[in-house]
Amino acid sequence: xxxxxxxxxxxxxxxxxxxxxxxxxxxxxxxxFDYRIPEExxxxxxxxxxxxxxxxxxxxxARGYIVETVDASDGFDGELSPLDSVVxxxxxxxxxxxxxxxxxxxxAAGGAGDILRLAIPARxxxxxxxxxxxxEETRSASPAPVAPAIDGYGPEVSDLLAAHQxxxxxxxxxxVRLESGTWVGRWxxxxxxxxxRTIAAGxxxxxxxxxxxxxxxxxxxxxxxxxxxxxxxxDASQPNADRYRAFLDCLTDIPRAxxxxxxxxxxxxxxxxxxxxxxxxxxxxxxxxxPYVHARDAALIRQQQSGAALVLAGHTRSVDAQRLVEIGWxxxxxxxxxxxxxxxxxxxxDHEDAVAVTARIPSMAWRQxxxxxxSGPVLVQVARPGxxxxxxxxxxxxxxxxxxxxxxxxxxxxxAAPSCTLCGAIAAGWTCPTCEGTKLRLVTRxxxxxxxxxxxxxxxxxxxxxxxxxxxxxxxxxxALVIATRGAEPVAAGGYAAVLLLDGDRMLxxxxxxxxxxxxxxxxxxxxxxxxGAPVVLTGVTGDLARALATWTQxxxxxxxxxxxxxxxxxxxxxxxxxxxxxxxxxxxxxEVRDLPGANILGPTPTDDGVRAILRxxxxxxxxxxxxxxxxxxxxxxxxxxxxQGKAGYRPPPxxxxxxxxxxxxx
DNA sequence: AGCACGCCGACT
DNA sequence: GTCGGCGTGCTC
Numbered sequence: 264x265x266x267x268x269x270x271x272x273x274x275x276x277x278x279x280x281x282x283x284x285x286x287x288x289x290x291x292x293x294x295x296f297d298y299r300i301p302e303e304x305x306x307x308x309x310x311x312x313x314x315x316x317x318x319x320x321x322x323x324x325a326r327g328y329i330v331e332t333v334d335a336s337d338g339f340d341g342e343l344s345p346l347d348s349v350v351x352x353x354x355x356x357x358x359x360x361x362x363x364x365x366x367x368x369x370x371a372a373g374g375a376g377d378i379l380r381l382a383i384p385a386r387x388x389x390x391x392x393x394x395x396x397x398x399e400e401t402r403s404a405s406p407a408p409v410a411p412a413i414d415g416y417g418p419e420v421s422d423l424l425a426a427h428q429x430x431x432x433x434x435x436x437x438x439v440r441l442e443s444g445t446w447v448g449r450w451x452x453x454x455x456x457x458x459x460r461t462i463a464a465g466x467x468x469x470x471x472x473x474x475x476x477x478x479x480x481x482x483x484x485x486x487x488x489x490x491x492x493x494x495x496x497x498d499a500s501q502p503n504a505d506r507y508r509a510f511l512d513c514l515t516d517i518p519r520a521x522x523x524x525x526x527x528x529x530x531x532x533x534x535x536x537x538x539x540x541x542x543x544x545x546x547x548x549x550x551x552x553x554p555y556v557h558a559r560d561a562a563l564i565r566q567q568q569s570g571a572a573l574v575l576a577g578h579t580r581s582v583d584a585q586r587l588v589e590i591g592w593x594x595x596x597x598x599x600x601x602x603x604x605x606x607x608x609x610x611x612x613d614h615e616d617a618v619a620v621t622a623r624i625p626s627m628a629w630r631q632x633x634x635x636x637x638s639g640p641v642l643v644q645v646a647r648p649g650x651x652x653x654x655x656x657x658x659x660x661x662x663x664x665x666x667x668x669x670x671x672x673x674x675x676x677x678x679a680a681p682s683c684t685l686c687g688a689i690a691a692g693w694t695c696p697t698c699e700g701t702k703l704r705l706v707t708r709x710x711x712x713x714x715x716x717x718x719x720x721x722x723x724x725x726x727x728x729x730x731x732x733x734x735x736x737x738x739x740x741x742x743a744l745v746i747a748t749r750g751a752e753p754v755a756a757g758g759y760a761a762v763l764l765l766d767g768d769r770m771l772x773x774x775x776x777x778x779x780x781x782x783x784x785x786x787x788x789x790x791x792x793x794x795x796g797a798p799v800v801l802t803g804v805t806g807d808l809a810r811a812l813a814t815w816t817q818x819x820x821x822x823x824x825x826x827x828x829x830x831x832x833x834x835x836x837x838x839x840x841x842x843x844x845x846x847x848x849x850x851x852x853x854x855e856v857r858d859l860p861g862a863n864i865l866g867p868t869p870t871d872d873g874v875r876a877i878l879r880x881x882x883x884x885x886x887x888x889x890x891x892x893x894x895x896x897x898x899x900x901x902x903x904x905x906x907x908q909g910k911a912g913y914r915p916p917p918x919x920x921x922x923x924x925x926x927x928x929x930x
Numbered sequence: 931a932g933c934a935c936g937c938c939g940a941c942t
Numbered sequence: 943g944t945c946g947g948c949g950t951g952c953t954c
Contacts, residue, residue, distance in 0.1 A: 901952080
């Protein structure tokens with residue numbers, strides 16, 4: 264879509280026309296609308312401000328943003344309606360963010376308004392007024408910090424960032440103590456140093472992390488190099504008022520570090536010099552809201568538009584980042600010296616030791632843990648939270664299901680009755696529908712049961728549990744058993760004395776194509792929490808994955824994985840989109856794109872309320888495909904009608920949906 | 931979305 | 943002859 268080409272206005276005179284993007288999810292309204300600027304709004308109707316405008320045919324007033332002001336409307340020759348009102352004078356939509364929203368939406372066959380909803384938080388009138396008042400007072404920013412060296416890396420990494428290059432950065436798998444006394448992953452210090460260098464050079468840095476625990480570590484590390492007024496957190500989890508205040512702070516021209524989760528990549532920033540993502544393989548970077556733009560993709564677009572440096576940093580290299588390295592888009596950079604975890608691989612539980620068997624720990628892992636526990640905390644990574652999250656019939660081994668909703672049954676605690684993990688119904692007097700057996704067997708162990716068993720095996724040692732519900736973010740250096748689900752591992756002061764990766768085989772059994780890279784990421788991130796030289800024991804897994812962890816050669820694994828995907832024509836070797844909806848609408852949409860060179864269609868296959876097809880494309884054709892599919896979505900949206908009334912049980916046809924990079928394509 | 935315009939059945 | 947049903951299209 265080409266927009267923003269209005270006739271520039273001569274200096275010194277107010278523009279006559281405002282080009283407005285509406286805040287609407289409707290695909291047919293996803294373009295700029297021209298409005299006449301009435302005399303009385305001439306001073307306020309400036310690019311970026313929130314406005315309300317009449318939508319005559321819809322008979323209502325719509326909200327939107329002025330994208331630009333011009334003197335003559337191009338392409339529309341009707342009489343222009345006047346703007347209804349300027350909501351506030353704050354220019355919340357910057358030209359840079361608009362360009363990003365438009366391009367990201369176009370690439371995903373979605374609407375720019377949907378992106379803007381992620382990029383611009385809801386207005387908080389009181390917060391905004393207070394902030395505006397504070398801006399009027401002339402505040403002086405703290406002096407620019409001195410640029411620290413990026414410890415552990417040669418000068419070439421600093422040079423790449425200073426030259427605004429794109430880098431895939433292997434981070435150092437260690438924990439370090441900050442001057443404040445907080446222990447954080449070494450990665451956080453590396454990114455904080457890179458950000459401080461950027462700010463010292465008079466530019467802003469956007470730092471995105473998967474979740475708030477990563478955010479806390481990076482925030483602590485940034486505090487070592489930057490004064491508080493140069494650090495702005497834009498977490499989506501913070502209260503609306505705080506979030507809006509942080510957003511408004513980003514609009515000022517003070518270079519700062521902007522820290523947040525996936526939506527931070529859309530933050531306005533004064534002269535952006537660095538965009539960094541930590542652990543870009545984490546699925547939390549995948550946006551669950553339409554048009555489902557992955558934060559990595561948004562960052563790539565923004566890097567291109569702004570010319571800032573880009574860093575994808577992690578203990579593992581995502582297959583997507585590996586692809587970018589292989590096409591020469593990213594430059595791979597590694598630390599000067601490789602200090603890698605000491606990984607020990609052991610096969611599945613052997614039966615040498617009765618205690619170890621009850622606690623399902625192979626004897627080698629058991630020995631390592633026993634030796635280590637005297638000198639500090641031991642991390643035990645398990646696959647699932649809860650006590651016994653999955654139970655099965657003791658006789659025929661078929662999975663036990665809830666009598667009410669057919670959801671899987673589990674056991675919530677020692678001695679508790681089995682209950683449904685979906686609807687919570689207690690399954691008293693359960694009988695197996697297959698063999699009529701009445702006894703249940705515990706198939707999986709969660710954090711709770713593992714804690715119970717290990718507590719018995721290590722009497723007198725405190726046991727801590729950290730899972731999705733009860734997250735512990737840090738533990739001290741005293742001996743303790745720390746049982747955590749993957750991704751919820753706390754940072755231990757001084758690092759763990761040993762790390763046991765217990766459920767490797769179970770994690771690997773999940774049925775989706777990304778599972779290999781996910782497991783390597785989970786294990787590598789946990790291994791990076793071990794102290795120098797401490798054993799990291801991976802149980803029950805062998806082969807390429809175990810070798811990649813043991814030899815700390817994650818990029819090589821990513822390369823092999825990418826080769827496999829190339830052979831299969833799976834993402835990210837190709838771009839893929841799912842097209843779903845009413846059968847005729849899907850067929851029409853596919854007809855638009857099926858003749859693009861290299862296009863290939865799987866399906867359509869029936870779904871609950873229509874059909875779904877998968878479209879695979881070469882990267883070079885994906886932009887054109889997105890444009891064509893977007894056209895089909897717009898046509899479908901204007902044509903589809905509600906049910907003829909009176910017909911009971913009639914369901915309107917599903918809307919045509921296009922989703923690029925749908926994670927379900929790989930499942 | 932939400933509203934106006936437009937072409938076929940039962941009414942004064 | 944017309945009042946009004948909701949199918950179709952548009953919104954600067």
